[in-house]
Amino acid sequence: MPGARPAPSERPRVRVLTALALMLAALLFGASLPVAEEAAAATYVPISGAGSTWSQNALDQWRANVKQYNMTVNYTGNGSSDGRNQFRNGTVDYGVSEIPYGVKDSGVVDSAPSRKFAYMPIVAGGTSFMYNLTIGNRRVTNLRLSGEVITKIFTGVVKTWNDPAIAADNPSLAAALPARRIVPVVRSDGSGTTAQFSAWMASEHAGLWDAYCRKAGRSTPCGTTSNYPMVSGSGFVGQAGSNGVSGYVAQKGNVGTITYVEYSYAVYTTGFPVVKVLNKAGYYTEPTARNVAVGLLKADINPKTLTQELTGVYRDSDPRTYPLSSYSYMIVPTAVEANFSKQKGKTLGAFAYYFLCQGQQHVDDLGYSPLPVNLVKAGLQQVRRIPGVDVESVNIKNCHNPTFSASGANTLAKSAPYPPTCDKKGASQCATGTGGDKTPTQVTGGKGSGGSSSGGGSGNGTGNTSTGGKGGTGGTTGGTGGGDDGGTSAGGTSASPSVDPDTGQVVTNDGSASGTVDGGAYSQPVTTASSIGGGTRRALMVLAAVLLLTLTVAPPLLTSVLNAKRRRS
Amino acid sequence: MTTFVPGLTGTEPGPAADDVPRDIRSSPEPADRAFRLVARGSGAAVLAIMLLVGFFLTYRAWGALSVAGFSFLTTSAWEPDSHRFGIAAVITGTVLIGLVAISLALPLALGTALYISEYAPRRLKRFLVSLVDLMAAVPSVVYGLWGAFFLQGHVVGLSRWISTYFGWIPLFRVEGAEPDDPLASMTVYTSSTFIAGMVVALMVTPIACSVMREAFSQAPPGEREGAYALGATRWGMIRSVVLPFGLGGVIGGTMLGLGRALGETIAVYMIISPVFEIQPHILQNGAISVSSLIALRYGSASELGMSALMAAGLTLFVMTLIVNFIASSIVARSRSGAGAEA
Numbered sequence: 001m002p003g004a005r006p007a008p009s010e011r012p013r014v015r016v017l018t019a020l021a022l023m024l025a026a027l028l029f030g031a032s033l034p035v036a037e038e039a040a041a042a043t044y045v046p047i048s049g050a051g052s053t054w055s056q057n058a059l060d061q062w063r064a065n066v067k068q069y070n071m072t073v074n075y076t077g078n079g080s081s082d083g084r085n086q087f088r089n090g091t092v093d094y095g096v097s098e099i100p101y102g103v104k105d106s107g108v109v110d111s112a113p114s115r116k117f118a119y120m121p122i123v124a125g126g127t128s129f130m131y132n133l134t135i136g137n138r139r140v141t142n143l144r145l146s147g148e149v150i151t152k153i154f155t156g157v158v159k160t161w162n163d164p165a166i167a168a169d170n171p172s173l174a175a176a177l178p179a180r181r182i183v184p185v186v187r188s189d190g191s192g193t194t195a196q197f198s199a200w201m202a203s204e205h206a207g208l209w210d211a212y213c214r215k216a217g218r219s220t221p222c223g224t225t226s227n228y229p230m231v232s233g234s235g236f237v238g239q240a241g242s243n244g245v246s247g248y249v250a251q252k253g254n255v256g257t258i259t260y261v262e263y264s265y266a267v268y269t270t271g272f273p274v275v276k277v278l279n280k281a282g283y284y285t286e287p288t289a290r291n292v293a294v295g296l297l298k299a300d301i302n303p304k305t306l307t308q309e310l311t312g313v314y315r316d317s318d319p320r321t322y323p324l325s326s327y328s329y330m331i332v333p334t335a336v337e338a339n340f341s342k343q344k345g346k347t348l349g350a351f352a353y354y355f356l357c358q359g360q361q362h363v364d365d366l367g368y369s370p371l372p373v374n375l376v377k378a379g380l381q382q383v384r385r386i387p388g389v390d391v392e393s394v395n396i397k398n399c400h401n402p403t404f405s406a407s408g409a410n411t412l413a414k415s416a417p418y419p420p421t422c423d424k425k426g427a428s429q430c431a432t433g434t435g436g437d438k439t440p441t442q443v444t445g446g447k448g449s450g451g452s453s454s455g456g457g458s459g460n461g462t463g464n465t466s467t468g469g470k471g472g473t474g475g476t477t478g479g480t481g482g483g484d485d486g487g488t489s490a491g492g493t494s495a496s497p498s499v500d501p502d503t504g505q506v507v508t509n510d511g512s513a514s515g516t517v518d519g520g521a522y523s524q525p526v527t528t529a530s531s532i533g534g535g536t537r538r539a540l541m542v543l544a545a546v547l548l549l550t551l552t553v554a555p556p557l558l559t560s561v562l563n564a565k566r567r568r569s
Numbered sequence: 570m571t572t573f574v575p576g577l578t579g580t581e582p583g584p585a586a587d588d589v590p591r592d593i594r595s596s597p598e599p600a601d602r603a604f605r606l607v608a609r610g611s612g613a614a615v616l617a618i619m620l621l622v623g624f625f626l627t628y629r630a631w632g633a634l635s636v637a638g639f640s641f642l643t644t645s646a647w648e649p650d651s652h653r654f655g656i657a658a659v660i661t662g663t664v665l666i667g668l669v670a671i672s673l674a675l676p677l678a679l680g681t682a683l684y685i686s687e688y689a690p691r692r693l694k695r696f697l698v699s700l701v702d703l704m705a706a707v708p709s710v711v712y713g714l715w716g717a718f719f720l721q722g723h724v725v726g727l728s729r730w731i732s733t734y735f736g737w738i739p740l741f742r743v744e745g746a747e748p749d750d751p752l753a754s755m756t757v758y759t760s761s762t763f764i765a766g767m768v769v770a771l772m773v774t775p776i777a778c779s780v781m782r783e784a785f786s787q788a789p790p791g792e793r794e795g796a797y798a799l800g801a802t803r804w805g806m807i808r809s810v811v812l813p814f815g816l817g818g819v820i821g822g823t824m825l826g827l828g829r830a831l832g833e834t835i836a837v838y839m840i841i842s843p844v845f846e847i848q849p850h851i852l853q854n855g856a857i858s859v860s861s862l863i864a865l866r867y868g869s870a871s872e873l874g875m876s877a878l879m880a881a882g883l884t885l886f887v888m889t890l891i892v893n894f895i896a897s898s899i900v901a902r903s904r905s906g907a908g909a910e911a
Contacts, residue, residue, distance in 0.1 A: 082868025106650035108871045183756045190869020232846040253755040
């Protein structure tokens, strides 16, 4: 990079002076200026990195924020495996990955690069299960599942949404769960999210996971893998990148899909609900910043490499914990080699100081969880090892990291609220929404406080029955249809609906009666016995085709016939 | 670029004894010599680069090919780390996507090219030409995003309709589809060969279109006027003059488009749900192509995995070479625009 030569020798003194002045200013005004404030004056060479899409939303935010310091930090989210490979090959200055090097995947060890490197934790978060499910025509937002059922879904054992195992986890939805096929959406590229999820399954539900791997032709024990094994013909859908899977699930037509993705993609990117996962304490929890912070108190961090061992998190018995919590790591070079220079080290160092300190402040808004004090400190130690870094002594108190406290305890975890009793495994179920869709699933008829997509008829408007009377006796008896706002509320805690013994369908009072919380009405589409609109529709289509053909072919034919007649006469 | 001019030899008959042909190999001008050198050099460089690419791919693919052996052509799974990999499914998927793309792009490009070159008023013509060029300039990732997040949601209805009424044709069958079930998920129609092919068709149309348009506009004006003089309508003239003269361009444009369709990466990568089995049902979820396989697995490939990807790349390389050779031989044999110029 021309024009980015190292500063002349008197520069450091100037910088020290500036830093001193700034520190004074900070002390005087009580302002928080801990990081690279001199950055505005300094020149930074651009750096580039690649890797995880799990933590990409946070990184993108930080990258945008440091633009004001004239720092250009490029990042390509192509998956953690790509990030590790590119860092190993020396094509990028830093990599981002959820798992370290050296993990054995399908019998092949992902070897560490020959260049010198260190792991630096950048952000915490929960691998969530985002889904697109509707009952009637209204989106379900309060689904909850146990780990075993999740594993069964993603290994193709549980195939439909009305499976008794799912119903058992969701007492208030149980009777209304539709007979839809579950479409698991998995990552088709090499992914750290897949690695985190498979590590959890291999640790907690090894039997199911290995059985699935065997079906997919992998050798067992399957263990952690970055490439999700696919069994052909199983109805799984593979998509590339976190944006790919979450975008696929969020498409309006793709009802019945579920995927594993960082919480951020549900909260921040798409606005979709996530599954509340059962923890060892018997509570269903959501991967909020606080729940993740609680879970990660049990993470076993290797003091040397800072890598994580998460079995403690999976099995934590705190009722607030989210079992699939984990950290994401940046892989930073610690020596000048392979395209990396001291000038780049300066940029990378300043960027790292920014995101370890100030950057952690607002990650919870994006759906992540801030790093705890001890990991920020450890990360700051790692920054010192980057060649060319302008070492700063960061006063952690000024970072405004929500986890910090004077006593050293993790404030965020300490202040995390205990889950309400309706989240406990049992007969009751909270109606509140999750993830990016806080619309409660228990909606009283006609109030319409949510469910914006309802209305406009359900499906093709064909024979969905619904609420009224004896739902389920046939497509033609349907009263209100799925489009009716009153038709779709699921489940009150006080009134458990009765089920018709013959048809297995729910019998409730009429959903159009507005305002009554009790007896939330279910709208439940059913399969009709005969083909919908068979003969008539086909006849109409043929008619339309004939009409179109006549309209296009008839006029020229007619003219030529008329012309011929005229010529003859 | 030969300096040998056939007309000059033997034009002056004379006594046999003195019949020494005049030396016509005068030393060329320095500028000519430089031009010849540059032209030859770049021609040779293109050939050398092609050969080097082929050599490099073969060299890098050798590791995987020696592991897989002949089964590389017959295996459809792709698990290089477990030593089970082959291109049977991948090549089939590539060809299917290419064929879908071409069968949609050919009529579209042909119609557009004919309209622009024959029917459009002059002012509109320039606008349309730049519009088509603009279409070619859109990066493929934009097409991919548009296809995956917008087009797909609107096309699944068509897919469903086709599979419902034409499902008896094996190509259009969708396994696991239940058109009579209102709860059936539309996901079985998404991420399919058909949708990927549709997006690729939009990307190859401008290229094919501009090649065809060039060919059509070169149809000799004399013959056009002749056709009109004989009382042909405009369509009659197009049928008897423009299309025969432009046939080479039509085939060439189509083949060029097919070449691009076979190699299209990012748009396909973003739309398809990769599946490693021979999947001839084009409307059904699941597709794969060589280039998207490489894009998908390149980042996370182990050493053998990389070699296997190189082997897949080699097959694509050979395949596109064959397609292009066939195309050029067809173009050379047909009564093309180039022939008409002479």
